[in-house]
Amino acid sequence: MTEMILxxxxxxxxxxxxxxxxxxxxxxxxxxxxxxxxxxxxxxxxDYGEDRIRDTPIAxxxxxxxxxxxxxxxxxxxxxxxxxxxxxxxIDQIVNHAAKLSYMSDGQLSVPLIxxxxxxxxxxxxxxxxxxxxxxYASVPGLRVVVPATPQDALGLFRTCRKDNNPxxxxxxxxxxxxxxxxxxxxxxxxxxKARIARPGDDVTIxxxxxMVRVAEEAAEKLDELGIxxxxxxxxxxxxxxxxxxxxxxxxTNRAVVVEETWKTGGFSGTIASNIQEVAFDELxxxxxxxxxxxxxxxxxxxxxxxxxxxxxxxxxxVTYNFGL
Amino acid sequence: MAEQTGNHENGxxxxxxxxxxxxxxxxxxxxxxxxxxxxPVVDEKPxxxxxxxxxxxxxxxxxxxxxxxxxxNRQGKAAIMASSQGHEAGQIGSxxxxxxxxxxxxxxxxxxxxLLELGLTPTEIIKGFVAKEGEPLSGARxxxxxxxxxxxxxxxxxxxxATHIPQGVGAALSAKMKxxxxxxxxxxxxxxxxxxxxxxxxxxAAIHKLPVIxxxxxxxxxxSVPLKNQMAVDSVASRAEGYGMPGIEVDGxxxxxxxxxxxxAAQRARSGQGPSLIEAQVERYLPHTSDDDDSIYxxxxxxxxxxxxxxxQMLKDLLYSSDTLDEEQEDLINKDARQIVNExxxxxENAPYPATNDFYKHVVGDNPA
Ligand SMILES: Cc1ncc(C[n+]2csc(CCOP(=O)(O)OP(=O)(O)O)c2C)c(N)n1
Ligand SMILES: [Mg+2]
Numbered sequence: 097m098t099e100m101i102l103x104x105x106x107x108x109x110x111x112x113x114x115x116x117x118x119x120x121x122x123x124x125x126x127x128x129x130x131x132x133x134x135x136x137x138x139x140x141x142x143d144y145g146e147d148r149i150r151d152t153p154i155a156x157x158x159x160x161x162x163x164x165x166x167x168x169x170x171x172x173x174x175x176x177x178x179x180x181x182x183x184x185x186x187i188d189q190i191v192n193h194a195a196k197l198s199y200m201s202d203g204q205l206s207v208p209l210i211x212x213x214x215x216x217x218x219x220x221x222x223x224x225x226x227x228x229x230x231x232x233y234a235s236v237p238g239l240r241v242v243v244p245a246t247p248q249d250a251l252g253l254f255r256t257c258r259k260d261n262n263p264x265x266x267x268x269x270x271x272x273x274x275x276x277x278x279x280x281x282x283x284x285x286x287x288x289x290k291a292r293i294a295r296p297g298d299d300v301t302i303x304x305x306x307x308m309v310r311v312a313e314e315a316a317e318k319l320d321e322l323g324i325x326x327x328x329x330x331x332x333x334x335x336x337x338x339x340x341x342x343x344x345x346x347x348x349t350n351r352a353v354v355v356e357e358t359w360k361t362g363g364f365s366g367t368i369a370s371n372i373q374e375v376a377f378d379e380l381x382x383x384x385x386x387x388x389x390x391x392x393x394x395x396x397x398x399x400x401x402x403x404x405x406x407x408x409x410x411x412x413x414x415v416t417y418n419f420g421l
Numbered sequence: 422m423a424e425q426t427g428n429h430e431n432g433x434x435x436x437x438x439x440x441x442x443x444x445x446x447x448x449x450x451x452x453x454x455x456x457x458x459x460x461p462v463v464d465e466k467p468x469x470x471x472x473x474x475x476x477x478x479x480x481x482x483x484x485x486x487x488x489x490x491x492x493x494n495r496q497g498k499a500a501i502m503a504s505s506q507g508h509e510a511g512q513i514g515s516x517x518x519x520x521x522x523x524x525x526x527x528x529x530x531x532x533x534x535x536l537l538e539l540g541l542t543p544t545e546i547i548k549g550f551v552a553k554e555g556e557p558l559s560g561a562r563x564x565x566x567x568x569x570x571x572x573x574x575x576x577x578x579x580x581x582x583a584t585h586i587p588q589g590v591g592a593a594l595s596a597k598m599k600x601x602x603x604x605x606x607x608x609x610x611x612x613x614x615x616x617x618x619x620x621x622x623x624x625x626a627a628i629h630k631l632p633v634i635x636x637x638x639x640x641x642x643x644x645s646v647p648l649k650n651q652m653a654v655d656s657v658a659s660r661a662e663g664y665g666m667p668g669i670e671v672d673g674x675x676x677x678x679x680x681x682x683x684x685x686a687a688q689r690a691r692s693g694q695g696p697s698l699i700e701a702q703v704e705r706y707l708p709h710t711s712d713d714d715d716s717i718y719x720x721x722x723x724x725x726x727x728x729x730x731x732x733x734q735m736l737k738d739l740l741y742s743s744d745t746l747d748e749e750q751e752d753l754i755n756k757d758a759r760q761i762v763n764e765x766x767x768x769x770e771n772a773p774y775p776a777t778n779d780f781y782k783h784v785v786g787d788n789p790a
Binding site: 125126128129130131133151152153154155157158181182184185219220221222223224225360385386387388389390391392393395396397398399400403404406409410411413414417 | 432433434435436437500501552559561562563564565567579580581582583612613615616617618643644645646650651652717718774775777780781784
């Protein structure tokens, strides 16, 4: 095992891709000399050259669309959209095209394009720079949505993504880049569609993904002090979705809370909650709770922003209040 | 509380909000109406020969304010800052050529001098950076310098690059349809000129002969990406021909050159001859934002070279050479600027943070058009 931060795990995954597959190249804003806005590709330009590490103009539609175009003709490009907010500039290419080309060509074409992007709020970057749209993308058939929460998962999931033949949104939460974790030295992969039990427990299941996994873990610790044993599940990928692990857990705990950073209306927590109720209604001792950010654009002022992001205290309060624990 | 969402009030967030509201511990947010703002002064006709000394004084103030905000960031008090240093002549010279309080200004994050020129006070601007109550553009909700001040004609809503360019074009379309002789100036960087929104907006404005000035502040970098990786031509203005409008390259560090180019473009726009594209060649002296480290991609000699064209120095030289400024006056101007900025900093820092009991306010619009 080697300890590393999530940023280095992603960099390692990208280097493996560039080292082992000459069809792979990177495109994005400021990924060259600058080494990436979040420093993931530092040193890449020197090591791989301008041909494979391409700085782009500020034109997301073209570099995502061109990525899809190259992918369907035999390349394995990886594009970096600086943040998921700007992916909206390219959403036509992603949703109307990349996601559907396999279907629309009756399987003759596939689009093995990895779209790496940064998601989440909490950095005082306000309304148009703090959003998370993983839930939107997860609703689109043909797209895969990968949301790692640990360095080990980031590397293992990315390795699997490279072998997948579909367009993939690989969303890295900006506040996770410095998170440390153990990463195995021997080669491993983590399949898409297999959730992780981040912490075992018996009384309540807390389901989350990406940046919220840490918050859920923190809540589980606080609940532990109150004598409540919480099981924390990290979904790892929203599409494909591993419902089995969630349902198995709920069968044991009989209570579920889904925690998600983005807005409640239309949140992925709704998908999880309704699925649990559909297949495990008789196992439940109470309603499936959803804890999301309020339906408000992210504010700049730190005090307001912090008050709006789901916290461990919200989870603890909700669990004790609603389940009478 | 959550009427616009249809969500239950069964969550921890909603309960916390209700408890705070009921206990009255949290005072209400300052009203977001603009009643506390002074009425703008409408410049009916910009003068043909601008007062250079006055412009110098304003540029000194802008530079001092810019330096102060950068420092506030370094002290951990302002989350993020995009400096205007090296862009000031482009910004001040262009505003001077337009009608304040009448024309409309679709600006972007680097346009600190435009905000000052149009009437925002240094205190109001600093409040935006340190996120304090009473911040006039967005109530400290949006990025610093972002938001709107319709009385001043300021619209700067988004920092998704280039998205304001089509919106400015829409404002010009509305002016034209209403038969007003209002001009809309849209500021953006060289980087933004690559965005689809920019190309589409220029084409549209040219087709409809809209009263727009596309004002590109070309500092030769989009964060770290140099011009050569952004476009295959060496001039943004050269693209104008392809859209069917005049393209003007101007030394953006030379305030009189900027003034003249903008004045002419404004006359064209006002008299129904349609849009123009001005490319002001400016310099960026500091990193892209306070989050950036430009030493990774920019040789220090290049910045030293760029400083030889410092717009502040160029204007000062001009004033000295015409005997309009002497050392005593220069010292006084500098002292004044420092004092204004010191007082503004103190006032902004002493202001309270916005209250946290009206999260949903204005999420759904209630302002009659
Ligand atoms: C659509 C979109 N893509 C990327 C970004 C990130 N970004 C913010 S500013 C910027 C560079 C803009 O450069 P330019 O237009 O030249 O303006 P300058 O900052 O140089 O004044 C980039 C890439 C963004 N805000 N929006
Ligand atoms: Mg630029």
